[in-house]
Structures are given as structure tokens and as C-alpha cells.
Amino acid sequence: MRLTGPQYRQLTEALLDAFPTPARLTQMVRFRLDRNLSTIALGDDLTEIVFRLIQTAEAEGWTVQLIAGARDSNPGNPHLLAFAQQFGLAPATPSQPELERIIQTTNSFLDVNKWRTQLGEIEGQVCRIEIESNKGTIHGTGFLVGPDVAITNYHVVEAVIEGEQGRTTSQGLWAVPGNVTLRFDYKRLSDGTTLDPGTTYRLAKEWLIDKSPMSTVDNQPEPKSGVPQSDEMDYALLRLEGAPGTAPVGDKPEPDAPLRKWIKVPTQPYHFQPDTALFIVQHPQGEPLQLVLDTNAVVGLNENRTRVAYRTNTLPGSSGSPCFNSNWELVALHHSGDPNFEPAHKPAFNEGIPFTAILALLEKRGLSKKLG
Numbered sequence: 001m002r003l004t005g006p007q008y009r010q011l012t013e014a015l016l017d018a019f020p021t022p023a024r025l026t027q028m029v030r031f032r033l034d035r036n037l038s039t040i041a042l043g044d045d046l047t048e049i050v051f052r053l054i055q056t057a058e059a060e061g062w063t064v065q066l067i068a069g070a071r072d073s074n075p076g077n078p079h080l081l082a083f084a085q086q087f088g089l090a091p092a093t094p095s096q097p098e099l100e101r102i103i104q105t106t107n108s109f110l111d112v113n114k115w116r117t118q119l120g121e122i123e124g125q126v127c128r129i130e131i132e133s134n135k136g137t138i139h140g141t142g143f144l145v146g147p148d149v150a151i152t153n154y155h156v157v158e159a160v161i162e163g164e165q166g167r168t169t170s171q172g173l174w175a176v177p178g179n180v181t182l183r184f185d186y187k188r189l190s191d192g193t194t195l196d197p198g199t200t201y202r203l204a205k206e207w208l209i210d211k212s213p214m215s216t217v218d219n220q221p222e223p224k225s226g227v228p229q230s231d232e233m234d235y236a237l238l239r240l241e242g243a244p245g246t247a248p249v250g251d252k253p254e255p256d257a258p259l260r261k262w263i264k265v266p267t268q269p270y271h272f273q274p275d276t277a278l279f280i281v282q283h284p285q286g287e288p289l290q291l292v293l294d295t296n297a298v299v300g301l302n303e304n305r306t307r308v309a310y311r312t313n314t315l316p317g318s319s320g321s322p323c324f325n326s327n328w329e330l331v332a333l334h335h336s337g338d339p340n341f342e343p344a345h346k347p348a349f350n351e352g353i354p355f356t357a358i359l360a361l362l363e364k365r366g367l368s369k370k371l372g
Helices: 005-018 022-033 046-060 063-073 078-087 096-106 112-123 154-164 355-364
Strands: 126-133 136-146 149-152 180-184 194-196 199-201 203-212 235-240 279-282 290-292 298-301 308-310 322-324 330-337 350-354
Touching (some): 005 063, 005 078, 046 063, 063 078, 063 194, 096 112, 136 154, 154 203, 154 235, 203 355, 330 355
Antiparallel strands (some): 126 136, 126 180, 149 235, 203 235, 279 322, 298 308, 308 350, 322 330, 330 350
């Protein structure tokens, strides 16, 4: 990969912003790239050292690894995120002028750098779920809500829940807990080359903290015959082996690298207003992490506030994704698309579970303290 002149300058500025001291830069290069900075780039000041570091990486063909390693070391840095997006190494967002317009439209108090910082942190907290079943691989999305706790849809892991009991789903699927992989930090270049297979975690021995199935109403096209019950929230709360939330991003972190952490659950009910923004961070069809923005997304809630409809786009594999408002506050768990599959019907909406409805059920069951 050859950088253009403007890209060279952008990467130099991003690295200087992310690693403002020689010690931090030296640590990143040693731990993330297994290289010695003092033998790669000498200079009178940090700017010259960074310039020569990029020069060597480009000459030896590891520029992409430099970008990825820097991002793993400082995932919340907005300048590194913006630069990495050019190469498919971070969820794509609109160009700077359009992104500024979107942010100002949805929340005039946010600035682009703060918005990107929050996205960079969330990026490391969402995972691709892979389940090897008797009929092939099932893909879904999940995300951390505690140090060792993740949430996804019930229907994503239903084959595992049933398989552990010696049963199959209605589609004849079964799997066992050992067949489940939760993959964080999966990165692939825009040309399809896998750069980072990610950091993987398995389910703990006592892996299923709680579950709530889908409703039969969920599969009905509009107008529906009723509403889901308060215990039909289509979620599964999973305990992981290890604690990714209290570990740094990547498998070769520096001693003082920032921790991955987890997505904060809401403490107050969220009031969905029609035609307001809703953002979804997802692994559609098992692809690397993607961000979908829609500033005119929310359609509305159903009668008992157990489902919210929105226009934000998703694909199979997006089930279990976190949905956010314009402040990057978690508001819903994405679970399905428009269930009307008639050939002449144009899908009109996607659907999620308001997170306050999930929390209400967990509170009723005495399990809310399981979250971070």
C-alpha cells in the first residue's frame, strides 16, 4: 500500500496525536508490531521520528499493520479512526462535512472528534458471534454489557440452548456451547484481505445467565394480531470465559494500554420520538464491523412498548446488534426486519427491543446486577 502525500501527512498527525511522547510510541511499536523503534527511526524530535517510522513501514510493506496496531493501542483516538476508515480498518462514516452536518442536526452539543472517540470505544465492545451448527455456521452480533457478560438475541443462540438439552430448533438446528466463538476486533481490508482475525472468547462453563424467547407475534406482518408479552424479549445474556471488558484491545497490549470496557446500559427510560436518529453497529452477514446511520429513523413503539420500529438498514447477521441514539446512548437491541416476505412487498422497517423493556424483565427476575 502506497500512501499519497496528503495521506502521509494525515497519518503523521494522527500518530502524533495518539502517541504524544516517545515512550508511548516506542511501547506501541514494540508490543503491537514486535519492532524496535530506535533501530527504525531516529530523529531530533517526535515529528521526525514518526515521519521516518511511516517511511520505513511503507518501504518494508507493513503500513497497514502500523495503522491497525496504533488503533488497537489507542482505539478511542478520533484521528486514527478517521484515517483507518480509508482502508476499511474501521466502520465507515460519512465524509467530514457530511458527518458534521449529521451531528449538528441530531445533537448540536457534540463535535466530530468526541463523536468519533465514542465510536472508536464502542467498536471494541461489539463482537461477531459464530456458531458451528449441524447445518453450517450461524452468524450474529453481540456486545459487552459487563466485564464478562455479553448480550445477543435469543434466536441467535437458540440452536445452542436447544442443543444442550438434546433438542433441535423448529428449523432442525442444534449446536453445543463449545461450538460458539465471540470474535472481537475482526478487521479486513477493502480488497477482502483479512488483516486481523481478531480476539476470540468462548462461553463459560455456566454460560447462560438468562434468556427470553421471541414472540409468535414477531413473525406476523402488519397489522399484527397482538403484542409480545413482557417476558418475550428475544435476548440471551451470556457469561464469557475470561473477562474481555477488563482486558486491553488486541492480544499484545502495552502494560498501560486502555481497557476494552463495555457498553453502559441505560439508567433512565428512553422516549423514542418519531423521525429521530438511530445508529446501529453491526456485523451484517458475518462481515467486519459496520456502522449504519439514519437521522430520520424511528417509526414508533408498539402498544405495550416492547418493540420499536425504525428505518435504519440491517442484514442477516445483524441480529443482536446495539442500537444507539445520537448521543451514543444504548436504546435498543436489534432483532429482526420486516416480517412481510410477500414478493410485491417492499420492506418498510426493522425492529428492535427497547433496552428499558429488557432491563425491566431482568429487574423482575433479580438479575439486573449481573450487568456492568
